[in-house]
């Protein structure tokens with residue numbers, strides 16, 4: 381266990397952080413943050429519209445333009461918004477006094493937000509705060525005037541704020557179905573923004589194992605007229621690191637991670653409970669490196685927070701100049717290959733000796749000029765398809781990115797038990813790992829044997845001709861072994877093997893005795909139904925589960941099964957209930973009261 385002394389200076393008291401919601405949209409965003417639960421910051425709602433303001437759940441509220449708009453909004457006029465805040469400037473200043481960080485949430489395009497945001501920004505800066513602005517841009521359907529008002533305000537904010545994170549409402553509207561109402565669209569946008577705000581706040585104010593500072597945040601967001609790229613994912617349980625990364629990359633603001641490919645700097649922050657391991661960090665960073673350019677400046681931070689329990693979260697923040705954003709979005713995109721195995725771990729003691737993690741003395745981050753490259757046509761990035769071959773057993777060591785981050789944080793030195801910690805839970809190298817397999821997902825043990833046959837080989841029923849290509853039969857392994865122990869199985873006479881066309885049966889491992897068994901696969905009436913296309917998916921799902929050594933399982937309808945040695949129930953000579961004493965129903969010499977399969981047997 382690596383002991384890391386918590387320095388009081390590492391913690392930012394919650395009274396130093398203030399989240400301000402400005403205007404109608406800003407107040408809604410703030411409410412969302414409050415309702416989602418956010419510790420460690422004070423909340424302040426500011427608006428001209430007294431109705432919205434009084435409905436806010438924020439504890440502190442300031443009304444703007446008491447004399448000017450008299451409790452109403454600004455009617456979409458930014459000049460009115462500007463005058464309204466000037467009336468209340470001293471109140472705002474008092475509320476922001478002594479704050480180290482101010483997060484300002486605002487919807488641009490209307491009057492109050494667009495007019496007042498630059499002034500709040502200025503006042504906060506004058507009070508010595510670091511100001512991060514989260515601003516939404518109007519939906520395209522809101523018209524040109526709103527867009528222009530938003531643009532004007534955004535340009536001012538870009539100059540006045542320390543970091544500017546913009547969210548395009550239109551883009552976030554993609555989160556909801558076109559037929560859903562505007563409220564749902566706003567609510568979806570607010571949720572997304574709330575998540576981003578919380579993640580950024582956590583990232584900045586939570587004391588870290590490897591700290592991320594405000595300067596890092598600035599670096600990640602430093603470009604004027606840029607769009608924020610943001611992704612946050614959380615997961616727990618098996619493979620939580622990979623799942624958290626996948627969730628983060630699935631964020632709509634990252635376009636499945638594709639937008640990261642043009643990012644110049646990316647801030648990555650991991651947070652987990654006490655059980656966060658370097659192994660997980662290493663794998664996660666390895667996978668992430670597939671999504672960011674080699675030359676990108678990766679700012680890395682990690683925190684252990686006991687309140688995370690068994691969960692692990694990853695937050696990524698970056699930005700992309702708008703011109704690049706458009707170029708990227710018009711270029712054809714490949715869905716990035718996630719979860720690629722990149723490293724194997726030694727589980728063999730005879731393998732090479734593990735080397736200690738190279739720890740370089742901390743280097744100051746180089747000052748880089750942000751070079752604006754001209755818009756260029758991008759080739760779709762294709763991951764080369766590699767031959768699948770056994771993963772080489774590698775020395776257990778963190779990837780360069782992690783080593784660099786650790787070194788930069790000067791957290792460890794060579795004599796400390798970093799290597800011991802790192803290797804304390806080595807994972808065995810998988811014998812053969814396919815490109816898209818999870819790097820440390822242990823293969824699921826197949827509980828079934830699988831039998832595949834071309835449909836034509838079995839299907840004789842015209843109903844199914846041409847609808848299925850293949851027949852797949854699943855059978856629990858245990859059942860295959862136990863099958864021979866059921867010698868006496870009555871045949872179901874109405875569904876002979878050959879007449880069972882293409883269908884997919886899953887036989888229950890332990891069916892309830894004496895119940896009429898039914899195929900689990902889709903059936904219509906008593907006929908099995910072929911699900912076109914399902915077999916293609918099954919190919920993927922069950923790839924690797926097949927056991928060529930498994931005994932052949934014929935495609936048969938589900939059979940009734942009794943326990944081992946169960947006596948056959950005879951109907952002959954038995955009582956006939958209320959028909960007792962009546963004459964038997966004979967037809968061509970056959971007693972129709974005797975079940976068909978017993979008659980057939982005779």
Ligand SMILES: Nc1nc2c(ncn2[C@@H]2O[C@H](COP(=O)(O)OP(=O)(O)OP(=O)(O)O)[C@@H](O)[C@H]2O)c(=O)[nH]1
Pocket residue numbers: 402403404405406408409428429453454455456457486487488489490491492493494516517518519522526549566567569570
């Ligand atoms: N994400 C989000 N955006 C909103 C919401 N309400 C409005 N917006 C956006 O924010 C812009 C500004 O709207 P408001 O915040 O209501 O306007 P305001 O700044 O209060 O200005 P006035 O109404 O003129 O006083 C709109 O053009 C919308 O694009 C909301 O609930 N969520």
